Amino acid sequence: GAVVSQHPSRVICKSGTSVKIECRSLDFQATTMFWYRQFPKQSLMLMATSNEGSKATYEQGVEKDKFLINHASLTLSTLTVTSAHPEDSSFYICSAKWTSGDTQYFGPGTRLTVL
Amino acid sequence: GENVEQHPSTLSVQEGDSAVIKCTYSDSASNYFPWYKQELGKGPQLIIDIRSNVGEKKDQRIAVTLNKTAKHFSLHITETQPEDSAVYFCAASIAAGNKLTFGGGTRVLVKP
DSSP states (O other): OOOEEEEOSEEEEOTTOOEEEEEEESSSOOSEEEEEEEOTTSOEEEEEEEETTSOOEEOTTOOTTTEEEEEEETTEEEEEEOSOOGGGOEEEEEEEEOTTOOOOEEOOOEEEEEO | OOOEEEEOSEEEEETTSOEEEEEEESOTTOOEEEEEEEOTTSOOEEEEEEETTOSEEEETTEEEEEETTTTEEEEEEOSOOGGGOEEEEEEEBOTTTOOOEEOOOEEEEEEO
């Protein structure tokens, strides 16, 4: 149980384009989903917390207009990187939890490369 | 906010030996402490967690200990195997907020 998927697993795009990443909880209802960013050989940095049906809460320093998060259902959250630039290239990972639990279950990650 | 420090950053052990990773946290209100294993190119996988009302928890070859007074917790892996080679992250959170703060990670290499 507690499986989280991400799509796509890998994406390459041109500078200036937008990229959407999906995060799905496959076998449970995720009232809260989290989006992280991870640079090579570094730890996970929380970008934002999203609760189903409400606006995401962004961490300090994360541009909400650049990283659009939508959590429209209990099993799906999306992260859209708008007008991507090479410095946005990174490994993006989502996690999900249900209401009464502490545990976050992570997706497999999405490798974004912006040329 | 919460700050989690993790040591060592790299750890090389011989197969069959034990590995210990230590973390300290700053916020005494933190009450949930998970450990994640991350293999190259994959997302973190929860391997064990502990809550502040428990001092120790064990699951087969993996154990975690928590010292609330000193604000530190440790991961112990016994009888290490090559497949234990990965990056391990500790984390801490306050249940009400649910945000995890991660340590810097420990790269573990188990040599056959």
